[in-house]
Amino acid sequence: MPTYRFPSPTEHRPAPANLTPDHHPTPDAPAPDHHPTPDHHPTPDHHPTPGTPAPDHLTPANLAASDSTADGSGPDEPAGPDRPDPGGAPLGDRVVAQPGRRLPAYRAVIFDFFGTLTCANRRGRQHAVVAALLGCAVEALVEVLDRSFYLRATGALGDATDTMRWICAQTGVRPSAADLRAAVEARVAAVRADTRLRPEAVTVLRAVRRRGARTALVSDCTHELPALLPRLPVAPLLDAGVFSVQVGVCKPDPAIYLAACHRLGLAPGDCLYVGDGGSQELTGATRAGMTAIRLAAADLDAHLVFNPDHGWTGPALSSLTEVLGLLDVPPLRLDVGFRAGPG
Incomplete structure (x- = not known):
C-alpha cells in the first residue's frame, strides 16, 4: 500500500535518518496514553513517559543557529507541473516571497491532526x-x-x-x-x-499560506493516516508532515517536533504549534522551543483524549479560524487577549 511522504523543500537539508530513539518499545511494554486517534479507545493502563531526547545535532539551539534559506513568505503560487520528491510524492503548492509583503510573526504553523484539523473522533461501525x-x-x-x-x-x-x-x-x-x-x-x-475534517480546515490552511507562513502536520498515528492522507483536501496545503509511525517516536518527545522544524528549514522559535492537548503535545511543543496554543473547540468534549495537558495554562482558541489572527501577534505577547486553556 503506498504511503504519503511530504517532500522536504529542495532548498533545505534532508531530514536526518536517526530520529528514532535508542530503544524501541517491546510488545509487552505498557501502552501509553496518547493523542486520540480513531483506532483507539481509553484504557486505564496507558501511561506514556517522555521520549528520549532529540539527537545532539537536532536540538532547538542547533536549529535556531542553522543557516536556513527558507523565505516562508508570499501567497500560494498557481499550480505548475508537480515536482516529485525522492520518494515520488507530488510537491504541494509552493509558497514564495512577494516583494514588499510583510512577513508574519511566525514563519510556520504546525498542526496536530486528530481533533485539530479533524472534528472529534470515535471509532465507527466499519x-x-x-x-x-x-x-x-x-x-x-x-x-x-x-x-x-x-x-x-x-x-x-x-x-x-x-x-x-x-x-x-x-x-x-x-x-x-x-x-x-x-x-x-x-x-x-x-x-x-x-475522519471528518473541520469545515474550516482547508480555508485556514490556505489562508495561512497566503499570509506567507508555511504549514506542517505532526501526528501520533498508525500506518493508516499516511495511507489515507493523500485522499484528503488538506494534503496539498501542507508543506511538511511528520508521522510518529514513520519517525519512531510519539509526542511529547521533542524529536517529533524538531523533525518538523528540520523539514521546514526553520528554528522552533519561528513556529506556532496548534493542538487539542492530547499526549501532552502542547507541553512537548513548548519544551521543543515552539509557541504552543490549544484548540478548545466545543466538539472536543466528545473527543477521546489521553494523557492530556492538565497543567497547561497557556492560551486557547475556540476555532481554527482564530489562528489567522495570531500570525501578526509578536511571539512574546501571544497570551495577550486570549483566554487560558482549561486545566
Missing part, C-alpha cells in the same frame, strides 16, 4: 468489517488495538501487513493471506470513515 475479515469478534479486535497503540504508532511492529499479522496473533486467529490483505485495506477505510 471497524466491524476488519474484525469479520480476520475472523474475530470486534470486541477482541478493539481490545488489542487499545493496548497496542504505542507499539503500532511508533512503527515497532513493522509495516501495515506485519502489524495486522501481529494483531491476528494477539486475537488468536489465522486468516488467509487474501483476507489479511483485505483487512489491511479495510483498516484504512475504517479510519478514513472516522
Whole structure:
C-alpha cells in the first residue's frame, strides 16, 4: 500500500535518518496514553513517559543557529507541473516571497491532526468489517488495538501487513493471506470513515499560506493516516508532515517536533504549534522551543483524549479560524487577549 511522504523543500537539508530513539518499545511494554486517534479507545493502563531526547545535532539551539534559506513568505503560487520528491510524492503548492509583503510573526504553523484539523473522533461501525475479515469478534479486535497503540504508532511492529499479522496473533486467529490483505485495506477505510475534517480546515490552511507562513502536520498515528492522507483536501496545503509511525517516536518527545522544524528549514522559535492537548503535545511543543496554543473547540468534549495537558495554562482558541489572527501577534505577547486553556 503506498504511503504519503511530504517532500522536504529542495532548498533545505534532508531530514536526518536517526530520529528514532535508542530503544524501541517491546510488545509487552505498557501502552501509553496518547493523542486520540480513531483506532483507539481509553484504557486505564496507558501511561506514556517522555521520549528520549532529540539527537545532539537536532536540538532547538542547533536549529535556531542553522543557516536556513527558507523565505516562508508570499501567497500560494498557481499550480505548475508537480515536482516529485525522492520518494515520488507530488510537491504541494509552493509558497514564495512577494516583494514588499510583510512577513508574519511566525514563519510556520504546525498542526496536530486528530481533533485539530479533524472534528472529534470515535471509532465507527466499519471497524466491524476488519474484525469479520480476520475472523474475530470486534470486541477482541478493539481490545488489542487499545493496548497496542504505542507499539503500532511508533512503527515497532513493522509495516501495515506485519502489524495486522501481529494483531491476528494477539486475537488468536489465522486468516488467509487474501483476507489479511483485505483487512489491511479495510483498516484504512475504517479510519478514513472516522475522519471528518473541520469545515474550516482547508480555508485556514490556505489562508495561512497566503499570509506567507508555511504549514506542517505532526501526528501520533498508525500506518493508516499516511495511507489515507493523500485522499484528503488538506494534503496539498501542507508543506511538511511528520508521522510518529514513520519517525519512531510519539509526542511529547521533542524529536517529533524538531523533525518538523528540520523539514521546514526553520528554528522552533519561528513556529506556532496548534493542538487539542492530547499526549501532552502542547507541553512537548513548548519544551521543543515552539509557541504552543490549544484548540478548545466545543466538539472536543466528545473527543477521546489521553494523557492530556492538565497543567497547561497557556492560551486557547475556540476555532481554527482564530489562528489567522495570531500570525501578526509578536511571539512574546501571544497570551495577550486570549483566554487560558482549561486545566
